[in-house]
Amino acid sequence: MIDVQRLRVLRAVAEHGSFNRAAAALRLTPSAVSQQVASLERTLGAQVVARSTRGVTLTPAGRIMVGAAESVAAELELARQRVASLDTGVTQLTVATFTSGGRLLLPAALTRLMAAHPRTVLHVREGEPEDTLPLVRQGAVDLALAYHFDGPLPGGRGPGSTLEWTPLLEDPLHVVLPQGHRLAGRDALDLADVAAEPWVLGCLKTEAYLRRFAERAGFDPEIRGTTTDYFFARSLVAAGLGISLIPSIALAPGIPGLSSVPITSPAPVRHIGVAAIGGRDRPHVTMLVHALREQAKLHDGQ
The missing domain is CATH 1.10.10.10 (Winged helix-like DNA-binding domain superfamily/Winged helix DNA-binding domain)
Structure with missing residues (x-):
């Protein structure tokens, strides 16, 4: 054994x-x-x-x-939670999320869950997918709102993993530039159009993505600023430091004096979804995934 x-x-x-x-x-x-x-x-x-x-x-x-070790750890954690709820009738639910997706989708989805299951104690953890997806596999987190670019899920599926990925929406990246910029009025931009511009990064992972698409467009981007916050990055664009590549859901709230322009196909896109362990009868998790899907549909319809 x-x-x-x-x-x-x-x-x-x-x-x-x-x-x-x-x-x-x-x-x-x-x-x-x-x-x-x-x-x-x-x-x-x-x-x-x-x-x-x-x-x-x-x-x-x-x-x-x-x-197998991660599956065992997840099953033991689930069993511990179920035993703890026998006397109290209270269900503990831990949700992980990245910042911009959580701000857009999570609050209304959690409100719907609490209305249907008021005896739920919610815990929310902020983190990037490479940190939160392993926590789902290990049972430390019940589900994670996450994203990936054009590669596989970071820290996601592995041998023996029962992680299930439910796609929610596609989040195209836009070029953000000052309103007075010569290209601000365009309906769409090819990245080659901004090859000579300095760049501000709103997410460190965006640099590798930007460089990959820039290589296809035939240029090496000059990075003038690096941040871990899209709002701060847009603020630096407004200050004249450079232009930026920002996901569409991170364009709100707006900042005066800025324009955002879509990128022509093939456009860089973030794929947003929710990850949970499959094959389990967990009504709270199932309902929250459904509520997140409904919120994503509302965003897509805007």
């Missing part, structure tokens, strides 16, 4: 990339971590990590077992 504690140790090794860092996170000795992993390998009859002077990496068998 596979020991749950050994799965927990393997998951920590996978997360931290070494026995030493996993040991520090688990408050164990590196020797104890190594012994737990070796015992798991003996039980399985297969190597789960490849050891080197640079740390450890998962083998194919290890990736399968980490997926």
Whole structure:
């Protein structure tokens, strides 16, 4: 039989990339971590990590077992919550969200949920998808409002994962520039049209995305400002620092003196959705996902 504690140790090794860092996170000795992993390998009859002077990496068998470890952790957390609700009748629900999507979609959806299930205690955690999606898989978060660009979900699905992704809406990025700019009146822009402009970033992940699309358009963007807040980025554009690439849902509230112009096809887009563990009978989660879908439809209809 596979020991749950050994799965927990393997998951920590996978997360931290070494026995030493996993040991520090688990408050164990590196020797104890190594012994737990070796015992798991003996039980399985297969190597789960490849050891080197640079740390450890998962083998194919290890990736399968980490997926199983996350599923086990999620099921144990769900069972703990259900036991806790037996006496009180209160359901705890933890929702993770990124900032701009949460501001647009989450408040009204939570209001609908609370109206139908008033004995629900809600917890909301803000974070980027690469941080919150693993928490869903591990059972620490019930669902996450998240996004990805044109690649896979960050920290999302993996071997053995039961993570389900429900698409909500497409969020195209716009070029934001001062109203007096020579291109501000255009109906749409090709990124090549702004190749000579300096840029302000409203999200650090946007830089890689901008550079990828700029390469296709034949230029290397000059970055004048970096922020982690789209409103601040637009404020810097209004101050004359440069132009910016901003998702459509982050264009509100408006800032005087700015124009936003769509990008011609193929346009960069954020894909917004909600992630939860599938295959479970959880009415609160099901209703909240439905409410988020309804809010997304209202936004699409605007």
